Structures are given as C-alpha cells and as structure tokens.
Amino acid sequence: MHIVNLHWIIADDVPTCNTMIGKLLNKFGIPFTHIASPMPDVYRKSSVVPRGVANRRAALGWIRKNIHSGVLYFGDDDNTFDLELFDEIRFTNKVSMFPVGLIGDYSVSSPVLKEVKQLNICFILFLNK
Numbered sequence: 001m002h003i004v005n006l007h008w009i010i011a012d013d014v015p016t017c018n019t020m021i022g023k024l025l026n027k028f029g030i031p032f033t034h035i036a037s038p039m040p041d042v043y044r045k046s047s048v049v050p051r052g053v054a055n056r057r058a059a060l061g062w063i064r065k066n067i068h069s070g071v072l073y074f075g076d077d078d079n080t081f082d083l084e085l086f087d088e089i090r091f092t093n094k095v096s097m098f099p100v101g102l103i104g105d106y107s108v109s110s111p112v113l114k115e116v117k118q119l120n121i122c123f124i125l126f127l128n129k
Helices: 019-028 053-066 083-089
Strands: 008-012 032-036 070-073 100-103 106-109 125-128
Touching (some): 008 019, 008 053, 019 032, 032 053
Parallel strands (some): 008 032
Antiparallel strands (some): 070 125, 100 106
C-alpha cells in the first residue's frame, strides 16, 4: 500500500448505502466509512444544482466527529490520480493546493496566488499537525 493509515470515506448521493459498494470496499481491505448523503430535494429542483456539496458536508461532519489530525484529500469518482500526488501530500504542513487537468472547458484549473498572507477559500487539502 502506498499510504499507511488510510481511511476512505465514500459519501454517496443516495438515500441508503448500496450493499454492493460495501462488499467491494470490504474486498479492498482498506478501512472505510460509507455514508448515504443525498442532495436535499430543494436543490434538485434548482436551475443551478450544487453537485457534491451534500456529500462533502456529510464527509466533513464524519471527520469532525471521528478524526483529530491527519491529511484530508477530496477526490471525485470521475478523477484519475497520479501516485506522485500522494507523495507531495506527505510534506504538507497546513494547506496544499494542486492543479486539476481537463476540467470543463479548461485544460487546467489551478489557484493563482500572489503574496497571500491569509487564504479564506477551502481548496483541496488540510492538515492539522
């Protein structure tokens, strides 16, 4: 395994957790938490749908209750990850931000920072040491 002490949180946009996903995750042998976190109906009918927000909020709620320190990385089911990314994460002291390729109409999406003293936007990764 490339990462020690990994805990995988799957926050799924469904009313109840899918048993097939649970069985698959058990086969991996990686500790995990599977959370049913459907988008509230009020947002499903909106013209602008906040995709993934309910999932992230559910995962963050679980983390706040159960984890006191560590690295948090948000990854979507439609992303591909290079293992070098996880090597970079190991050296994070407070916050790391990484560019994302092939997103929408853009070839790369990345934060652009210049002389930042305080950053008020939550991007990808936080570390509490």
